[in-house]
Amino acid sequence: MSRKGVGIGAFDRSRLTSRQFASHGSSLRASNTEALTTQLTVFRSLLQQFAQTHAKDIRSDPAFRAQFARMCTAIGVDPLASSSSSSSGAGGGLWAQLLGGSVNDFYFELAVRVVEVCSRTRGENGGLIGLKELTERVSQGRMEGSTEISADDVKRAVETLKPLGGSYAIISVGHKEYVRSVPRELSNDQASVVEAAQVLGYVSVSMLRDNLGWEKARCQTVIDDLMSEGMLWVDKQTRGEWEYWSPTSMMDTEGVMEPAIEGG
Amino acid sequence: MSTAIQTEAGDTFPFPKDYSFPAFFTRQPNLQTHHAQLEKWSALVLAYARHHRLFRLSPTHPVFHNKKLDRRFAEPDARELLEHMRKDGRVEWVGNEVFVYWRKPEDWARKLEKWVEDTAQKGHVLTLYEITEGEATLGTEFHGMDGEVLLKALNHLVKRGRAQIFGQDDSLGVKFF
Structure with a gap:
């Protein structure tokens, strides 16, 4: 009776098969999801475990910390950004929970110190401080001998300050990186002068004129601009042309000059 | 200079x-x-x-x-x-x-008071010269101290009733309570 398979019963059968397919498909999907969920859970717990067992290393070893942060970036996890969104609800706190107490706090504490140093030195450098010098200053502040801090850490810490507004940023001028703590962009001319000052620690009008091919007035204008923003210090005791010094070289440890006075 | x-x-x-x-x-x-x-x-x-x-x-x-x-x-x-x-x-x-004033007179005063206490010289009379140049203060921070700064410090103690200064210009003495 069912040999032909073309009777009314065929409809039933095909309906049955398609239902079976559908249920099989959904069960497949379900198991897929389950597998993924398990994987995610495993991954989560592994990462958590990793962060916990290596919390000390993450806190104390700047190279390890940088590697860890890089790994997180590679797998699409931003250990810092996640916590800043913790205010936006449960999902945001995930990584903060996983890594919190070790990584997050580390960068936030560091960020606080970065802000301290930047605002303390703003008078002398106009809010532009070399990343290297800033790192040294920040490290000096924490003499307890605990954690070493790398420039990489400071950069990440500065990035955590982004939500506070546009004033904190990392900028590159020439071959040097700076942290800017004032909401002010350097013009191209200003950046050129800051870059030129990296070479000897200072610039002068004729030096700029000869090296950049600018007119005298343009050199003086840019210098005056930077002076008025506190980013250059003038030295009038040169017996010749005035020299304008970058305050960065004042803080540079491997600076151009050795200690000035020998004792008697 | x-x-x-x-x-x-x-x-x-x-x-x-x-x-x-x-x-x-x-x-x-x-x-x-x-x-x-x-x-x-x-x-x-x-x-x-x-x-x-x-x-x-x-x-x-x-x-x-x-x-x-x-x-x-x-x-x-x-x-x-x-x-x-x-x-x-x-x-x-x-x-x-x-x-x-890398150390302010009032801080000198506090140090002096402690020194007097520690060396049991309360009630004793010391000349200012003894404090700045005498053997008793050898090895202490007061030795070689500027006389006028010392006097300023002592005046803080006088004001608080912890010392009394008497004598002439260059032979001043002080008594601690």
């Missing part, structure tokens, strides 16, 4: 990096920069005076002259600095120079 800059001991004062920064010696025209400059100089002068146990300083003191760099913090600028420090209570003018 060539006050003893390197008489005390042989050890060198570790000058901060700012001191080898040529522009540090030119008065900065930018107001904010100038303020930072004064703060740095102020810290430097205090640390320097503390290191050398310097009680008096003039605006032409050798510390304002970096021979190696051939840079000088000119007298008017140094004067302005000292005036800035006076407002912070860190120096006090005496004629053409200042007392440098």
Whole structure:
């Protein structure tokens, strides 16, 4: 009776098969999801475990910390950004929970110190401080001998300050990186002068004129601009042309000059 | 003016990096920069005076002259600095120079009081000379102290009823309670 398979019963059968397919498909999907969920859970717990067992290393070893942060970036996890969104609800706190107490706090504490140093030195450098010098200053502040801090850490810490507004940023001028703590962009001319000052620690009008091919007035204008923003210090005791010094070289440890006075 | 800059001991004062920064010696025209400059100089002068146990300083003191760099913090600028420090209570003018208070008179007073207590000299009479030059204070911080600064410190104690000063100009004595 069912040999032909073309009777009314065929409809039933095909309906049955398609239902079976559908249920099989959904069960497949379900198991897929389950597998993924398990994987995610495993991954989560592994990462958590990793962060916990290596919390000390993450806190104390700047190279390890940088590697860890890089790994997180590679797998699409931003250990810092996640916590800043913790205010936006449960999902945001995930990584903060996983890594919190070790990584997050580390960068936030560091960020606080970065802000301290930047605002303390703003008078002398106009809010532009070399990343290297800033790192040294920040490290000096924490003499307890605990954690070493790398420039990489400071950069990440500065990035955590982004939500506070546009004033904190990392900028590159020439071959040097700076942290800017004032909401002010350097013009191209200003950046050129800051870059030129990296070479000897200072610039002068004729030096700029000869090296950049600018007119005298343009050199003086840019210098005056930077002076008025506190980013250059003038030295009038040169017996010749005035020299304008970058305050960065004042803080540079491997600076151009050795200690000035020998004792008697 | 060539006050003893390197008489005390042989050890060198570790000058901060700012001191080898040529522009540090030119008065900065930018107001904010100038303020930072004064703060740095102020810290430097205090640390320097503390290191050398310097009680008096003039605006032409050798510390304002970096021979190696051939840079000088000119007298008017140094004067302005000292005036800035006076407002912070860190120096006090005496004629053409200042007392440098790397330790303020009231802090000296506290130290003296403790010393008197520790050495059981309450009720005793000491001359000021004994305190600054006597054997009793050898090895203490009071030895070699500027007489006038000492007197200022003692006056703090007098005000608080912890000491009494008597005697003539150059043979002053003090009794502690």
